Amino acid sequence: MAGRADIVERLRAHGVLGGAPVVELEWLAANGELRPLQRGDVLSGRSMGEVTTLNVMLTGRCSLYVDRGRSRKRVMEWVAGEVTGTLPYSRLTVPPGDVVAEEPSDVWAVSRDRFPEMIRECPEVTAILVHVMTDRARHFTSSDLRDEKVLALGKLAAGLAHELNNPASAIVRSTKELAERFEEVVATAKALTGAGLTAAQFAAIEAVRDTCLASPERTWSPMEQADREEAFTDWIESRGGDPTTAAP
Numbered sequence: 001m002a003g004r005a006d007i008v009e010r011l012r013a014h015g016v017l018g019g020a021p022v023v024e025l026e027w028l029a030a031n032g033e034l035r036p037l038q039r040g041d042v043l044s045g046r047s048m049g050e051v052t053t054l055n056v057m058l059t060g061r062c063s064l065y066v067d068r069g070r071s072r073k074r075v076m077e078w079v080a081g082e083v084t085g086t087l088p089y090s091r092l093t094v095p096p097g098d099v100v101a102e103e104p105s106d107v108w109a110v111s112r113d114r115f116p117e118m119i120r121e122c123p124e125v126t127a128i129l130v131h132v133m134t135d136r137a138r139h140f141t142s143s144d145l146r147d148e149k150v151l152a153l154g155k156l157a158a159g160l161a162h163e164l165n166n167p168a169s170a171i172v173r174s175t176k177e178l179a180e181r182f183e184e185v186v187a188t189a190k191a192l193t194g195a196g197l198t199a200a201q202f203a204a205i206e207a208v209r210d211t212c213l214a215s216p217e218r219t220w221s222p223m224e225q226a227d228r229e230e231a232f233t234d235w236i237e238s239r240g241g242d243p244t245t246a247a248p
Contacts, residue, residue: 004026004029004030005029007028007029007032007034007108008022008025008026008029010058010108011025011028011029011056011108012025014056014058014081015080015081015082016081016082016083016128016132017056017083017125017128019128020122020124020125020128021124024121024122024123024124024125025125027118027121027122027125028056028108028110028118028122028125029108031110031111031114031117031118032054032056032108032109032110032111032114033108033109034106034107034108034109035055035106035107035108035109036104036105036106036107037060037062037101037104037105037106037107038101038104039101039102039103039104040100040101041100041101042098042099042100042101043055043062043084043085043099043100043101043107044085044095044098044099045095045097045098045099046094046095046097046098047098048095049094050093050094051085051086051092051093051094051095051112052086052111052112052113053085053086053109053110053111053112054083054085054086054087054088054109054110054112054115054129055083055084055085055099055107055108055109056083056107056108056109056110057078057079057080057081057082057083057084057105057106057107058080058105058106058107058108059080059104059105059106060079060080060101060102060103060104060105060106060107061077061078061079061080061101061102061103061105062077062078062084062099062100062101062102062105062107063076063077063078063099063100063102064076064077064084064095064096064097064098064099065097065098065100066096066097067097075096075097076136077102078099080105083129083132084099085099085109086112087129087130087132087133087136088115088118088119088126088129088130088133089130089133090133
């Protein structure tokens with residue numbers, strides 16, 4: 001009897017249920033049991049099967065951990081003065097994750113089998129718990145939406161990074177190729193200057209260049225490119241030239 005009176009006093013000081021009529025708190029005290037938890041103890045979890053009790057947090061702190069793909073995320077926390085577990089009219093059977101004690105805690109547990117009588121004998125406690133259930137459902141919905149938005153944002157960021165990386169890589173390659181071509185132009189200019197060409201020979205070179213610039217651009221396949229390079233090499237060698245001087 002003394003133990004029950006102590007539980008009633010602790011329930012009267014409870015943040016969520018303390019405002020209910022004393023007679024209803026006395027019913028809760030007479031129809032539950034104290035569950036002391038140590039840090040790391042699992043109050044409820046998937047490995048334990050269905051959630052079968054209403055858990056009134058008298059002291060301590062518990063957290064709900066849910067697997068989100070490759071990570072384990074803490075999605076809710078309950079401290080002294082709050083309630084967790086199954087609630088009247090709730091369809092919760094299998095918990096979404098593990099409820100773990102973060103520190104030594106005292107929990108007053110009321111079996112789900114007592115709910116029909118509790119609904120009949122404790123209307124105000126029942127109404128309070130229904131509000132708690134509504135708030136909990138709202139929290140889970142907002143948490144899921146937030147996770148979906150974060151996931152979508154991550155995919156968008158990855159796609160954007162990929163789209164930016166492609167042109168950036170092309171720019172880097174083109175810049176490197178431009179620097180190489182510039183060195184080739186300088187080397188070619190030096191070679192032409194030292195060759196002692198006549199005005200007529202320079203005019204012939206200019207004519208060839210103009211012809212090349214006037215020709216429509218065409219993309220050659222690797223096989224066609226190899227055949228053209230081989231033919232050009234043969235043409236240079238047939239005239240006693242060094243084909244390495246014409247290497248691209």
